[in-house]
Amino acid sequence: MKKHLIIFFFLLTYNSVSAQKNSCTATDLIERLEYTKAIELLSKCIDVSSKNTASMLQLANCYYYTSNTGEAEKYYKLSYEAIKDKATHFNYIDCLRSNKKYEEANVEMKKFASKYSSDSRSTTFQKKDNYTEALLNQQKKYTVKKININSDRSDFGGFLIDSTFYFVSSRIEQNKKYGWNEEPYLDIFSSIRKNDTVFSQPVPVKELNSAFHEGPITITKNGKNIYFSSESFTVNQFDKIKNKKLKSGQVQLFTATNDNGIWKNAKPLPFNSKLYSVSNPSVNSINTIVYFSSNMPGGIGGNDIWKVTINADGTYGKPENLGPKINTEGDESFPFIDENNLLYFASNGRLGLGGLDIYKIDLNNESEAENLGTPVNSSKDDFAFSTFYNRKIGYLSSNREGNDNIYSCVPDCTNYYAAVLTDASTNQPLSNAKVIVTDTNENPITTLQSDKNGWIEFRIACEKTPYLKIFKDGFVTKQVAIAPTVDPNLRITIPIEPIAEVVVTDTEIHFNPILFEFNKYEITKQSKTILDKLVYIMNQNVAMKIFIRAHTDSKGTAKYNMNLSEKRVQSTVNYILSKGISTTRISGKGFGESEPKINCGDQCTEEEHIQNRRSEFLIVKD
Known part of the structure; x- marks a missing residue:
């Protein structure tokens, strides 16, 4: 693929071909590419x-x-x-x-x-x-498959709009061949997409093709405008090298408009030049910026990624180099800008697996360029990556099998989850906690351990909803659902309750009381935290059995309060059973208003009434 990246100009001979063959040296041939x-x-x-x-x-x-x-x-x-x-x-x-x-x-x-x-x-x-090991071992993000319309010649630069797939190929046999690789010149083709890897028989886009190289292309979201690479020879722009009897031209960018399915009125862009190459265009979704590759003056390396603004009146601004966040002393080319302002590009000037690798950078922030890893990248040239969110499909070009071929790239959908575990009483990180990640059916997915900062992170398939079971000695075991992390730099906080204030004697378990709201028996959020500690203790002491004594205040009749206390027992028992404790280990009884914690009769304050609306826990001895 280096032939498409490094070529900055084209050479044509205009003397006798047979005479050249007799007189050419290797240097002559190299000068002619x-x-x-x-x-x-x-x-x-x-x-x-x-x-x-x-x-x-x-x-x-x-x-x-x-x-x-x-x-x-x-x-x-x-x-x-x-x-x-x-x-x-x-x-x-x-x-x-x-x-x-x-x-x-x-x-x-x-x-x-x-x-x-x-x-x-x-x-x-x-x-x-140690980048090589990291790239080879990083999580796979795509499934890559070869599509059916590749030929035995160069095919690359796939672009999908609606159901029409455009690409570049040298498949048509011609009398004139390109001396670089002795293949026919490149033309633009179109095909109809049937599924991710199957397409109809390609046909050349005749109105855009010439006797020279064309492509790759990009099309505006509304389908009205196409931008494509071609040679300056098509507009009669070239220099003559008289002593070599050669004509030298550049790769240039052109645009055309869609007229009932036919591309018409092709014209060169105003920043083309005989002095440098501009190629491999990509237009953003709102048709205000064209990204391209060029070796024009003011760059960083051999070939850089540039952009140019499309003004409201159809004129163009001044090309801008995208700078060292993207460009290196090597070569960067084949930009593709997606609808989320993520820029994909190929580079041989970064830490990669060999040849051209594909990278991604978010232009919305100051992120670093990210190597897409395997199987998108290989040890050979990987380039011309495009992605289309509405179809959940992308396309990749690569010479990993010898020729330049096009491959489909289906995203392996995974969500990223990140959290920090903390001690609920101190807000300090909780390190070395064991975390079992399960699905909704409690099938284990993975097991983690929080690091010294209390951090955990993992990825799972998008269709799975993860639940965390968090274990740490001295803390209440917690089960919690977790949502995907939108910002990879942020973590949700999961506080874990300590059980240090719990005292277990031979006959009772003493901790903060379970309190109820007036005339209610539902378990409050605060009470759930306390009961979770009880569940933890019972899980740590598998032979322990608990008897619950529930009470009410003195408001209402004795009969009503007795019935209310029984409901409080049952709701407490049900919550504990929901945490996996066996029914043989938990029982209880309601005592109504008969055993107040504060015996204040008819003179109770509201605070004293609250203290009397409680549950107590006794250890049952066999």
């Missing part, structure tokens, strides 16, 4: 014992640009050892990653970081030198 022919020529005159460093570097670059990282690695190693060049060293490291030689790549990256410490690739590596 005819890397396949250059490899054929250089391979005949170079071996690993050759002392011709310049030729070895030429051969390494040719293999690199045609994605043969196995051969490129060999010749980069030899040429780097001779010339100690920064770009050659990093390309060598990239080849090692692409060939899954991650330990060797890290060794070389340490040398690179030591020598070029101010390079952003170096500073990032020094912060995360």
Whole structure:
């Protein structure tokens, strides 16, 4: 895929083809970007014992640009050892990653970081030198499958609007071939999506295609405007290199409008230039900004991500570089902006698995770019990621199987949960608490332990509703439902009640009384907290049996109060039973107003009445 990322201009010959074949050197072929022919020529005159460093570097670059990282690695190693060049060293490291030689790549990256410490690739590596293991082990976010319309040539850059799927391909045989890889020129195709991986027979979008390269494309949400890459030759913009008998052109951006399903009135964008390339457009959902890749002046690396504002009158602002949060000294390309202002892009200048990797960054805040990990990324070139929320589908391009192919990416829907456990009495973090996560049917999902800050975090499938069972010696066992965490930097607080104030004797359990509201028998929120402590004690002492004595105040008749106290017993028993305590271990009786805690007769204050509306707990001896 490097052929689509690194190409900044196109070269056409305008002299006799047969004369060229007789006179071309490898340097001539490379200047024409005819890397396949250059490899054929250089391979005949170079071996690993050759002392011709310049030729070895030429051969390494040719293999690199045609994605043969196995051969490129060999010749980069030899040429780097001779010339100690920064770009050659990093390309060598990239080849090692692409060939899954991650330990060797890290060794070389340490040398690179030591020598070029101010390079952003170096500073990032020094912060995360274990990045490879982390990327390979991070949770899978997508299921990736190859779609049915790939050919034996290059296919990439999928874009879905309604049921129409656009992409770029070199599948049509032509007399004229692109010297870079000896494939036909790229054209834009469309197909009808039937499901995630099955599409109708593709047809070329003839009104957009020319004799040169076209694509990839992006379309506004309303379907009225398309932006696409093409060559400046289509608008007769090129420079002549007379001594080489060549014409040089640039990749440029064009736009067209939809007229009853036909794209018409194609025109170049005003910031195109003969001096630099602009390509790989992506328009935001409200058609106010176009993102693109370019090597125009003012960038950070070879190819950067830029944006340009679309004004209300249809004119364009001045292109803006997206800066070091996104761009590196390497190459960044294939931006895709989704409806939530998340930007996806491909880069070979960050810590990845090899070649181009796909990254995501939230443009709404100051977040860091995130590598999407496997299986979206591989050790090869992965690029042109697009996602469409209304269909819950995305598309990825990759040369992981040799050719550039398109793959569907179905999100593996998981929700993120994060909480901090605290001591309810002190608000201090509760460390080393055991947390069992279950589903609604109490089937275990995972078991966690809170860290020194009381933090827990986990992910589960979106269709599951998790419940937490929290255990900690000296604290009431708690079961609680938990909602997904919207902000990954925030945690909900779950206070856990201590049981330190509970005293258990041979005959009674003493703690804060269970109190009831006037003329009611429902368990209050405060009483539930106290009863949870009782349940904890009973779970810790499996032979313990409890007898409940419920009381009322002296208001009302004795008969009414006796009936009310029985209801208070039953509601207390029912709550304890709901926590899993056996019916054989809990019983009780109501005593009405016959045994007041404060014997104040008809002179009771309201506070004294409250103290008399209570339950007491006795230990039953067999």
